[in-house]
Amino acid sequence: MDRKLTPGSPYDELAQAYDSPVNQAFYGAIADCLGAWVPEAGSHPERPRALDLACGTGTSLEALSARFPGYAWEGVDASARMIERARARPALESLALQVARAEALPHPDQSLELISSSFALHWFGPAAWSEVWRVLKPGGWFVGSVPLRGRRPAHPGNEALFRALLARRRQARSGAGAGLSEGQLRERLEGWSEVSFQALELEESFPGLAEMNRILTTRGSVQAIFGLPALPPETRAPEGELTFVWKIGFFRAQKPS
Secondary structure: OOOOOOOOHHHHHHHHHHHHHHHHHHHHHHHHHHHHHOOOOOOOOOEEEEEEEOOOOOOOOOHHHHHOOOOOEEEEEOOHHHHHHOOOOOOOOOEEEEOOOOOOOOOOOOOOOEEEEEOOOHHHHHHHHHHHHHHOOOOOOOEEEEEEOOOOOOOOOHHHHHHHHHHHOOOOOOOOOOEEOOHHHHHOOOEEEEEEEEEEEEEEEEEOOOHHHHHHHHHHHHHHOOOOOOOOOOOOOOOOOEEEEEEEEEEEEEOOO
């Protein structure tokens, strides 16, 4: 079964908290890194069409559309409330924003020159990747970022999450968006040309466990990793500031002409 977020999912309920300053800084930093993978639009009689897939409340779409104005940008997200908040951004008011699932994009075949997706592809199964292939023109580009599974970084915040998972291993389940391994990501990109990939680390600091739990919960991260709405109350961590390190894969791939 394909993994997906649909209207009525936790992300509808998280839309308002998703735009907190700390989350904007986090997703903004990822969007800035993703921008390094976006090819320039070049010179065309009409601006080539670009889609930000799973655009959420519009953080990445706002950053990319400002950085690459040569594209005619638009966005889709499965959460109606996320799209509602994206539409409220003055910088995005002129863009086409639609509620749509990644597995059923409302675009004709071969209609887009670029698709970006920032920190969202891990929620979707192969059908979404097939849709990306369907709607991209030959020679079009797909760029994205995903949290990577693998050896956990030895930082207090990561250790606290790992211990919580061990303590609740009979109740917790691997969430639908727990991330992709580097191998899984490379498998998804088989058949594409001009594939580039890089793994980077992004470190965050939280004033304590309660605040880390609150912030990660507002992002849907605890639900993604554990399949639980929040960290178990018995989770323990050292007193004081906690560091948490995300390992993130960035890629660019071209649909063969």
